[in-house]
Amino acid sequence: MSNKPVIASYRVPKSKVIEEYEIKKSRFICWIAPATSREEAIQLVDQAKAEYPDARHHCWAYILGNPDNAASAAANDDGEPSGTAGKPILNVLQHKNIGDVVAVVIRYFGGIKLGAGGLVRAYGTATQQASELLTLIEQVPHQDVKIECDYADEPTLRRWIESQKGILLASEYSDKASLNVSLPVDCVDDLYTLTAGWKGTEIDSE
Missing domain, CATH: 3.30.230.30 (Impact, N-terminal domain)
Incomplete structure (x- = not known):
């Protein structure tokens, strides 16, 4: 969390x-x-x-x-x-x-x-x-978050971001999918809950 x-x-x-x-x-x-x-x-x-x-x-x-x-x-x-x-x-x-x-x-x-x-x-x-x-x-305050996840989890992540009215700022692809997004601040904890069981997922919300 x-x-x-x-x-x-x-x-x-x-x-x-x-x-x-x-x-x-x-x-x-x-x-x-x-x-x-x-x-x-x-x-x-x-x-x-x-x-x-x-x-x-x-x-x-x-x-x-x-x-x-x-x-x-x-x-x-x-x-x-x-x-x-x-x-x-x-x-x-x-x-x-x-x-x-x-x-x-x-x-x-x-x-x-x-x-x-x-x-x-x-x-x-x-x-x-x-x-x-x-x-x-x-006016809902937003927070920038960087998420790295496996390619298999990216479609689910993108659908969730859209459902929360998040904004995709940038994306990069190497061995993992890396998404920079702007999320409503009250959704950030939900992101941790969503990805809790995903292997290899890293979230930077600082």
Whole structure:
């Protein structure tokens, strides 16, 4: 057995959504989209700045990885008073328990100041309304595994990999069949069970 802890799946956005919220003549346009790296997240921020270059603020937040134990999370107020924009955006994403996600809220100032509390509510509301439009899908973490087995066992192994929605990354053939695969992490122990009686089978799941 691999004795590795099971890594839980989590929900991620399927695609980008856009929603607009207006209060006291200020417009808040919220984009929420998938992002699996800081580079992808910042790319969306840059796209928002390019599409709305005359907006007063482009505030944002992102969560990378499983939201219960995020690999990275960040927020930015982009000139709004500290804690009144990026943090409320991030709070909504955290409350929704969404991972691999970035939200950008573009603000057009309407001439009426909202105050710190008003800004917190406005950025939070814009993000909340956009989040309700999201279609969420389950993200299942994968683990790369190398398997060496006899040729006679390879067809069974391939069928099992396909049934578990694994991905064949590479294969090599010499005295044995060698398969590099990406498996859902909660299937790795099952692989050891499947191959327990196979002679000459070696598995590297480190």
